[in-house]
Amino acid sequence: MVTGASGFIGSRLSLRLDGMGAEVHAVSRNPVHRQASGLSERAIWHAADLRDRETAEALLQKINPDVVFHLAGEVDGAREAGLVLPTLESNLLSTVNLLNHAAALPGVRVILCGSSEEPRPANEQSPPPSPYAMAKWAATGYAQMFSRLWGVPVTVLRPTMVYGPGQRDARKLVPYLALSLLRGEEPRLTSGSKRADWVYVDDVVDALVLAGGTDRAAGQVLDVGTGVLTSVRETVELLFRISGTSLRPRFGVVADRPLDMAQTADVGPAAEVLGWRAVVGLEEGLRRTLAWYAERR
Template identity: 50%
Template sequence: MQSTLAPQRVLVTGAAGFIGSHLCARLQELGAEVHGVSRHDRASDSACWWQTDLAEYPAAHQLMEEVRPDLVFHLAGEVNGSRELALFPSTTRNNLLSTVNLLTSACEIGGPRVVLSGSATEPKPDQIPTSPYAASKAAISIYARMFHACYGIPVVNLRPSMVYGPGQGDYEKLIPYVTRSLLRGAVPQLTSGVHEFDWVYVDDVVEAFIGAASTDDIAGESLDVGSGELVSVHSIVERIVRLVDGTTQPQFGEVPDRPRETSLLADVQRTRELLGWQARTSLDDGLATTVEWYRERHM
């Protein structure tokens, strides 16, 4: 992987988020000049922060004009796997429209390399999206290929699987929810636990993004970022229980399973061939580090 990004000027949208914050820290270690973007004001001693709503085209254009980045990581967006109809306006605005505005602005300033954060929930060509979020990500993937083919933007779309690790601030996600509940002595209320997912540690995901930014001849590609192994929700919860206290019995079946839930296994072979990347953190090691992070913070 890339050993330095100096003296590149790098723009990271969604920089205050879970993956974004880890990515910014890694970029700074590699010597990049990091410009973070969020919709809310934020101070930082180590990065230049911009408060911008990318769903507003004039704001996106002005940001790109002022920063003039060599490289863009676009992680901003709304992540919500619910099937609710009410999510269509917000996921269309905050995911699809913001990405189109960013890619359009990238064209107008000369075409920096853009690495998009897609999703493992994007359907295959013969499949139907299972949620408004998945539909928005599928549309983004199509736009990315179009911007590369028609306008020459060197854009790469990475599709992370179920990302976990220290600092995950969405406490409704499975691993933070179960870990925090157990540390507080509460009994987690869960779905049936039978569904299987591909779980990948956040530091490994960050390295995939760095690799996508520094690998030639992959523009226009969409690549999976995962472990290549399916593990059930039930197994994840059992492992966390053993790490926390080994005695609490979570309540499975108390929350309805989401309709049309599917197992999503990353195509790790293709990613390894094109990107030279593979996940290196085992599930047990990653969960142990994550649980210890929450334990140290009494969360």
């Protein structure tokens, strides 16, 4: 069972699992056309809003999955008060609903997608800088409670800055840059001083699949990233070099986001528990991503 199966990471994960021969139950709040999803006839789509407790319970009982990959949520890192309730409901309430009902299903394994902006050793326990990160941190706390008290085999993976083919949210940096280049527009950017740990989407999918297939990951909270920090400015300039464009990025015309800090992954635990390490470097990943956008102009 993959929630958020029509989203960026969820759609890539669903395709991977489908290709492995798994019976995929793809869950989305919005109905999705099978042809557009690329999934085989084996995959089963469910339109469901997991913020509703009874809906979540009925869906889990109907599917009775071996593994739940919970990727659905409100993905918006803006520092706006108006996001407090949407992120709480979509990222925390839906997670608690799933955990609560999964606890009644013997043997079901739950894999959650956390946030690298949660307090953790790799960022010196820095407090959550956004409503989204706060909701994700709370969800991780509930996951650990369900694991300790009721033995639910739940794993939290915290990806860093995920990018790659299939990312359609133009508010995110890489899609915004790619679409600007294809339109012949010079992107308007911040100073570019923020440093990020960029991790390719298919590497993240690898980590999710591994976590779903081993008992060793139960009760674990693991970072998923490369351990390498690259500034936004360096990333933008690399993408522009790859594209061969004569356009130039316009740095400094958009204000930097408050409370931004470098978010890198502690790669050791995921390597030890899952045998996982990122394999796609930033330059190669950006080449693949830019080619994907160019093919779908």
